[in-house]
Amino acid sequence: MSNLDIAGRVLDLITAAAPGADASMNVERQSQWLTRFATSFIHQNVADEGTSVTIAIHTDGRTATGSTTMTGTDGLRDLVDRTVGAARLAPADPGWPGLPGRSTLTGSGTADEATAAASPDERAEVVRAFVEATGPLESAGYCRTVVWAGAHVNTAGQQLEGRSTLADFDGIARLTGSDGVARLASTRLSDLDGARLGEQAAGDARRGVDPVELPAGRYEVVLRPEAVADLLTNLSFYGFNGKAHNEGRCYAKLGEAQFDPTITIFDDPVGPGRIGVAFDGEGTPRRALTLVSKGVTSAVVHDRRTAAVAGAESTGHAVAGGSSWGPQPVNLGIAPGDDEIASMISRIGRGLLVSDFWYTRALDPRQITLTGLTRNGVWLIEGGEIVGPVRNFRFTQSYPQALAQGNVLGVSRNAVSQPTRTPLSSWSSPALHLAEWNFTGTASG
Template sequence: MTEIELAGQVVELVRRLGGSGAQAEAVVTRADLALTRFANSAIHQNVSESTVGVRLRLHVDGRTAAGSGSVVTADGLRALVERTLTAARLCPPDPGWPGLAPPVPVPDAPPVDEATAHAEPDERADRVRAFVAAAGDLTTAGYCRTSHRSSAFANSAGHTAYGSSVEAAMDGIARRDGADGVARRCADRLADLDGAELGAHAAAKARAAADPVELPPGRYEVVFEPAAVADLLQNLSWYGFNGKRYAERQSFAEPGVAQFDQQVTVVDDPLGASGLPFDAEGTGRRALILVDAGTTRAVAHDRRTAADAGAESTGHAIAGGATWGPMARNLRFAGAAAGPASAVGRSTTGTAAGAVVDTDTAALVAGMRRGLLVTDLWYTRVLDPKSLVVTGLTRNGVWLVEDGTVVRAVRDLRFTESYPRALGPGAVLALGARPVRQPDRVDGTWWTAPSVRLASWHFTGGASG
């Protein structure tokens, strides 16, 4: 039975068991996920799974409940519907129920790469082998993964939709004497992942990170590489461009206000890559401009937050959205790249930036008088959601830059910073020209950004406290 037939069967079961007044939406997803993991420069795990999952949400007698299951037999589907109906009877009334998505066409999904969808373990292993070989005598660890999802939607209003997506990703580190270098990529085709290039990049960063010095806390000019910018995008999405948090006045977003530097444009673009063409409520997904040349234009909505705001869903419903709110999970950071501060075309001297970064990032580094080059951010936690003040740590390489030259490695630093302030008017000095797509821990979520040069970043503690 196809995914769309299974989804229709679930909706019909709700009608039969819950009565003609029951409203239901069902999503059936067939997922083929494969992972090749390596550590100590050798593959130690190769796993794959193929699953079919069913997610049901229903509204009956003024109450809403959701359930999920992976048993797609007749008995399994019936059990799912029965327990979700039982749950609905125990739930409080839901006066904010926005109703079901009407039967309207959804956009066409981009074509999927069949070679990636059906990739064999040895194809992932080839990229791991190339990564390890390129790192030479350094110890390496990481993964290469591929995923293929086909998903169907049906609801009791007669709306149906179908789509499929694929993804390939690689994330690896190289280590020497406690110094790590990292390289990550996400792509629509496994063929576009170059293990040798990533391994060489990670190894060069690890070698350049030896013998770090400790710097005092304070505000420093910074160049953030794409991996670090990905953390900015993730937190901006979850806490800022989230329609539920916006309605609760827990978001910094003020549509129509120039909250960011003019060089900043942020677009959620799920169909700019191989993404599903509809969300958890069956609403079609399209590109949504969140920030346009510095001005906040929109927040993401599902049907519930859109109804509260007197707007339309932007296609950002997720499972569990009643709790977490709608999420934009495919952000692309773009903007005008070259300005006087970017020093495009200049090269560095002394400790060559080419040993640490690519030429695109090196051009940004060349424009700094004194600051820090930051590879990655991690363990970030929100202290104040309204102003989006975040604390976290650097990792996988930090370097001091003086007069456009990378002079030496720096020990990791703790920071406390408002992300919107750091990207605010006049704060973005330059952008790299080449965006790089970064994978998330969850397939189907990615963050695309160039390197970014910022006027100020608040480091509040060194490695010793």
Template structure:
């Protein structure tokens, strides 16, 4: 995968904008991506798909009016008339739209420190390679029924604008995400989950993941019912990544902060002093582009510094509204939504392993995974959701018995508040909590966490 053809295609788009509307401001994203999935269920592969395509995303500002248009084409098939039509549609839309007072103008500078984390073998992994990964996961599950996905993806992206700024990058990503299922004597099943996301497929040990999933499943065979209430919890990386994803989307989103829809207040000690939260696109493990949808070069950013809220994340548009500078967090098509941090990382602490964290708990719960999470109050991030794929009682420092899945209703703002984050595990684990979209490729690195309180409000039925 190369970016030379994409760079040339971007220049053709801008040339058509200049021809159609001389003096217009415009920028374009040219993205060529390949997404390959090998899915398995009942310990057998049932689907292998690969999709490759090129997309064009164009923004044009004419006489203070902003419009966008997009086009998807087959690789190397962007005909001249299609490019011309794209530019003409965007310019024509400007003529009927109101003036855009929030147009921030185009970025004019920014030098990439690197062109992205990219692994050629991962980008071009053959179906047989993914099949071998699946086989290793199934073998690691030691006879339990296994299901999940092995994914490899790659993206080449070029940003260019009429102000003369151009940047290009390459990225690769791989994920193995699977469950092992054990049959319960009285009917039904117990599931265990294990997942990992990495730049390089060879950095993932699928057999170890399969063994972890199987161990969780067999440890969940005879769950007991537990009364709702507030419990001290140890949440594993999969559950912790879900919490951080929603914090990034709703709390640290610059648009939400600008409009008063977020609890985030830069400069205030809103979190436990033990918590530092980074957005770190410069890490060698970061997945995704080294620049954002506005063409702004990404840099490492501290969001929470020892419990003190440091900053929100901004695109050029939300930064202009706030009287600040872009932090490089615009997402494709996200002008109205805001900005998202896609490289969140909690540095490891001194808490040790999950067993070490549990050893300090007198009466609590070990949570493997959250799902079906819905936000009830965006400002305080009160959410509701369910546990799944493993929930266990912790008593006197020992993980004792499995518990039936519980519903929770919890403010994520309070969960990490002062005094509530009791310990941070030692080894961050890279998890992708957002599915399989290459445009918002996301790897959240977080260790297991021990929290003083989590509000469980009922069983899985309500």
């Protein structure tokens, strides 16, 4: 059965079990294939394919949700029966926002048929090119392809379908304790140039051998796209959440110039070539949304519940577990500027080039203050030139403060699509030249 066929069968079962109930259902088929390698050899090919059905039922002022991966007649009937039963026992739900009515999509998602049909051999070719480009260095990482197809149907007449693909790569090269990294995400496997990615990772590993230790302190920095991806990850988690905004727990203050004028932040899952899903779990079509326009915070993201509280409209950002966490943008990007990394470096009297951040944890979610570590390459810049590798630092930094007015000295013209922790999403990351970054610890303590 097609996704819409399954959704129609579920709708019939709900109508019979709970006449007059408000109900919605999502049917999602996702296939994920992963080729992993370590010590420069492929050691694992895994695949995960499945169909899930999730429903929400609101009846007699009460709401319940349920899900299953059993899509036969008995499995769907069991899902409906237990969800209707749960709704009748649930506490009253005065915040029920109702269902979205019939609407059209602004985009159906970007699906590349060659990527959807990619074989283990094709992913292995990307890995082989990466490993060959790293030469005698030890390498490790993964190449992944994902295809998603979904449908949403509700009792208010909404009926939506979408399909998307993802291909991403994350690899490191290592030489005597020095690591280099290369990451890339796309809707097309053919965009993953293993040789170019391997050259990047191997070059950084070679340039990172025998680092020196510098004292902690505030340094002017150039952050490469891999590091900027962590800024976007945490801005997504903490920066623009409509529930947190309604409750006064959010950094975003609408209409205020909270960032440098060079910073425009957007969320776009549906533009041409963009990785993403065309509608959210509540059946709201998604669209490109500008969250920060030339430094001014212009929007937060909403699902239907948070939008009802705010007197706004849903922006299509409902996520699983959103009733407790709230909506979240998962296709964030910083709009490219007109700079180049080489030019950024040439303007620095003394500072650091930072490849990557990791193990970052929020100390103050409201101010989006994080602590974490550098990795995969840090280099000292003096007199506009890279003079040598530096040992890793710990940092403590408010991400919005780093991007505040006067602190952003350059934004690169090229934004690199970076893998995320969530399939069918990505971060669009340019390199950034920042006036300072607060490094609070060194490798020795």
